[in-house]
Amino acid sequence: MARTRFVNDRGLTARMTLVMFLLGGLFVALIVGLMYAFGSSPGIVLLIGLGGIGVAFYQWYSSDKLAMRAMRAREVTPEEAPELHGMIDRLCALADMPKPRVGIADMDLPNAFATGRSPDRAVVCVTTGILQRLTTEELEGVLAHELSHVAHRDVLVMTVASSAGIVAGMLTRGAQFGGLGLLGGRRNNNNGGAPAVLVAIVVSLVVYAISFVLLRLLSRYRELCADRSGAYLTMKPAALASALQKITGEMATIPQRDLRASSSMNAFFIAPAISGATLKTLTSTHPSLEQRLEQLARIQAELGRPTA
Numbered sequence: 084m085a086r087t088r089f090v091n092d093r094g095l096t097a098r099m100t101l102v103m104f105l106l107g108g109l110f111v112a113l114i115v116g117l118m119y120a121f122g123s124s125p126g127i128v129l130l131i132g133l134g135g136i137g138v139a140f141y142q143w144y145s146s147d148k149l150a151m152r153a154m155r156a157r158e159v160t161p162e163e164a165p166e167l168h169g170m171i172d173r174l175c176a177l178a179d180m181p182k183p184r185v186g187i188a189d190m191d192l193p194n195a196f197a198t199g200r201s202p203d204r205a206v207v208c209v210t211t212g213i214l215q216r217l218t219t220e221e222l223e224g225v226l227a228h229e230l231s232h233v234a235h236r237d238v239l240v241m242t243v244a245s246s247a248g249i250v251a252g253m254l255t256r257g258a259q260f261g262g263l264g265l266l267g268g269r270r271n272n273n274n275g276g277a278p279a280v281l282v283a284i285v286v287s288l289v290v291y292a293i294s295f296v297l298l299r300l301l302s303r304y305r306e307l308c309a310d311r312s313g314a315y316l317t318m319k320p321a322a323l324a325s326a327l328q329k330i331t332g333e334m335a336t337i338p339q340r341d342l343r344a345s346s347s348m349n350a351f352f353i354a355p356a357i358s359g360a361t362l363k364t365l366t367s368t369h370p371s372l373e374q375r376l377e378q379l380a381r382i383q384a385e386l387g388r389p390t391a
Contacts, residue, residue: 089178089234090315095308102301103244109290109297110247116286135250143242147184147199147206153348154196156188156208167214171207174227177316180234183207192341193217193333196351197229198238205233216333217326224323225330225353227313235312237305241350244301248294251287302350302368310375311382318386320379327354327379331372334358 142149151158161168168185175182183199186208193212199205207229209222217225232238314320334342335358342356349355350368369375 089231089312092308092311095304095311099240099301099304099308102297102304103240106244106247106294106297106301109294110250113247113251113286113290116290117283119282135246135253138249138253139242139246142245143200143239146238146242147204150196150198150348150351151186151206151208154188154190154208154210154345156186158184158186158206167209170219170223171226171230174223174230174316178227178230178234180230181205183230183233187211187214190341190345192337192345192356193330194345194348194352194354194356195225195229196348196353197232198351199233200238201236202233207233212333212337213330216329218322220317220319220322221326221329223317224313224319225326227316228309228323228353229313231309231312231316232305235305235308237309240305241298241302244298245294248291248298251291251294299366299368303370306369307375307378310378314379314382320382320386324376324379324383327372327375330354 150156159167164185164187167187171182171185181202183197183202183205184207186206188208188210190210191212192210193216195207195209195213197205197207207226209225213222213225310323314323317323331354334354334356337356337358339358342358345352345356349357354372355367355369
């Protein structure tokens, strides 16, 4: 983690560490399963593993470009967006962190995201819709949330955590199409190629399913951590709570085609672009609005108590 003044939460950190440990165990289980299924062809296991790591590395390394392109966003200079840059300058000074690049996406959808392979290569992007709807204090709370993601290297954390799922997904597709030489594992051993493929598919499907749930659990923890860190940085948790309520409420006014067009960015957004639906716990990348507001209310009460 980058050295900043963002407040840590030991409880959340412990839970995130546990989830990362379980995801690491899944990756090991997947590799062991592959080695068992294709013991006579270790090159296949190596190829699949390197392929998955390569895909994850590309997603991490190019995360800023991919996200900006997906949102049709552009980087803006201090001359083009002086107020936005000034706000980020102040927050970065408070957090003692490098200033990321600043982007704006010209769309009515009220949202914001941060991404990038490191704090030095990060970008914080807001939409014109969120700039039009939020007050200065509310926007400051949103930006503090996004800067927390940058400071804690959340893109790197989530990329590493997704490795097992990526490899499992690649294996399943490869087996379906007979790619990567999967049918050659134990073909010469009493026609054992087909059973080897079945073992590999079953193992990969189980790993992918468990990884899917754990990744979303980890994502929800990191969103709560960013809410908490951002609220303590600005010392205005009520402003972030108000912003989240506005953003979520405004989703109902956005055409469904625009929400669908931005759905690939939901994991990055401060609030998912979904209207009129309560996200299921196991599949949601974000905590429920109620859970986020409850945490912010507790922080507001704590900050409001006089010190002894």
